[in-house]
Amino acid sequence: MHTLAYSDTDQRLPAPAPLHFRHEQFLANTDFEWHIHPWGQINRISLGILELQLPERTLAAPAEYLVWIPAELPHAAHIRQALDYVSVYVAPGLAAQLPPQPCLIPQTPLLRALLDDFCQRGVTAMADEWDTLQAQLLVQRMVQAGSLDDYLPDSHDRLLRPLLHALRAEPGNNTTLAAWAAQVHSTERTLARRFQQQLGMSFAAWRNRVRLLQALAWLKAGRTVADIAAELGYATPSAFIAMFARHTGMTPERYRRQLLAARA
Known part of the structure; x- marks a missing residue:
């Protein structure tokens, strides 16, 4: 540089x-x-x-x-x-x-x-x-x-990088870890191990964080919970709501109400 x-x-x-x-x-x-x-x-x-x-x-x-x-x-x-x-x-x-x-x-x-x-x-x-x-x-x-090194850590690992890039670009991508492994000519077990070693979390946990970040942006932009759930690859809105509540301690609608109250 x-x-x-x-x-x-x-x-x-x-x-x-x-x-x-x-x-x-x-x-x-x-x-x-x-x-x-x-x-x-x-x-x-x-x-x-x-x-x-x-x-x-x-x-x-x-x-x-x-x-x-x-x-x-x-x-x-x-x-x-x-x-x-x-x-x-x-x-x-x-x-x-x-x-x-x-x-x-x-x-x-x-x-x-x-x-x-x-x-x-x-x-x-x-x-x-x-x-x-x-x-x-x-x-x-x-x-x-206190502080965090990163909410959504990255990696230059040759096997992980294509997955991370694809999921950042399309958080609703539901490709399984086994299917990703086939695409990068590896095994599901190897990828799972590298997620833990390189990123400190599982593949599912990392993907949930990508989705949560996108959901926060879309909620603030006024999109409906049903639209967000579908766009992020969830089979039902309730599955998305459960993920959101697990990570934030509140439902998407309650989060939206707090945003509106803060702006008032």
């Missing part, structure tokens, strides 16, 4: 003290080529899925998570749906408290409230001591919330 320079936008911005916010709106299927930032960056999207390409892997994040990218780390991005986007640059002193590697941080109710307050007020630079204290609390609570 060639040496990457900071964008003109980054070079014009003042250093975060201790945070600096950028508020933007993006159209569906927006791509960002490889780039770096001079400061650590917190990424927040309003809905759907943010996909980041890192030097060694792809990181996919639903809107329920913040994405932390350390300073100087090359990355590219893809945004599937039109959405509101917030980028928060973090001063080195506070960034040192966050993980040294890119990761996902769950948006707890308090983290969401702190960020919502900054966003609703349209804050860019810190205006006063209260903003600075709120910024410090935000980062402290991010540390407390």
